[in-house]
Amino acid sequence: MTGTIENATMIKRGLAGLLVVMIIGAIFYALSPSPVPVDTEVIGEGSLRVTVDEEGKTRIKDVFVVSAPITGRVLRSPLEEGDIVESGQTTVAAIEPSPPPFLDLRSRRELQAQIEAAKASVDLAEAEVKRAEAELDFAEHDLERARSLSKKKVVSERVLQKASIEVETKSAALARAQANKILHERELETAIARLTGPEEDSPNSYAQSCCMAVKSPVSGRVLKVLKKSKQIVIQGTPLLEIGNPEQLELVVELLSADAVRVPIGAPAIVSAWGGGDLTAKVSRIEPAGFTKVSALGIEEQRVKVILDFDPAGLGEALQRLGHDYRVFVRIIIEDLQDVLVVPLGALFRVNDSWMVYVLQNGAAALRSIKLGQRNTEYAAVLDGLKKGDRVVLHPSDRITDGVDVVERAQSN
16 A cells, blocks of 8 residues: 555656656747748849939930021911921021110100201201202303303403302302201101101011011921010020931930949930830930939939930831930940849848858858949849858848748749
8 A cells, every 4th residue: 555655656746747847848949039031042143234224305416496686576486396397498487677665755755856856957958958059040140141251351261260160169059958958858757767656566567578587497397486476586586496306316314423334335225205115325425514403402413424326226216206205214334144143132231341141051141242243133243152052131130140040932
């Protein structure tokens, strides 16, 4: 009976010990860190296209601005945007003289007084002409008498010469009086003309021959009509813009830091214009930059990069694209083949070094790498990784060097 009791006691103690061990194991398992689930990608070789991406716009290479050659009143434009014009043949604008200005009361009274004074001067000139005519008539009669008496030897030759000179003098005086009369008549006309105001202007005030017809300087199409309605313009006022839509180019405003990376002749892909992708190449980079404020209010230094379309691939797009159309341009500055690439999502910075976590024996290993060119998705690996390594994508703050990880999904 005693042995049976002792055996039961030992069994109870054994079960209690086992229970304690199980509890301790459960607590240890609960407190031990579990592997962190991660996304990974295998490092391999591939192509890497490095581009500079920016919005741009199309423009006609040579846009001609037709300006008013004189000050006057330009008539309503006979052209609309898109109309075809021929060099030296198509009339793009017609300019007639400007109407006279308004006169205030004082100016009008001054001009009326000048008219009355001019009329008086004309009357005085007419009187001078009549007097000169009478004196000339009298001098001619004296000359006739002197000639008659000279033949009879009654008067000397000197008297005859004096009478002849008197006739010439009186003839000159008459001519001067007549010229003076004409002068005052023109002054009267001028004073009357200065009194003309815009209220006396009418559509039939000017003859057709007085208008200046402005011809198109080049053949092409009308891009913009800047002065559509009839109005007063001064010399040099832009009237319209003309260009050839078949001579299109691209203008892209790049950040100066990106512009220095773009070589002349670099190929480009043009998209987001309403059709399929087009090809172009960089033809010119302007040497001077300019400051532009971004949508966020940040001042940026930008440079204009000019690209020419590839005529072989333009085709029908030429009939659909026009001046100042928005496009999206990707300029290719590097097109590498068979290079080791790493996704940008696996990269992060530690001080001045690029780092990644590499999957090794179920744990994340921190590794420093050296990068080359990169685009928006991948970067070229120069050192630190080899083909076949599996890197952790988008590592969170739970991942540290040596922590256990488990792959959530694999991609090759």
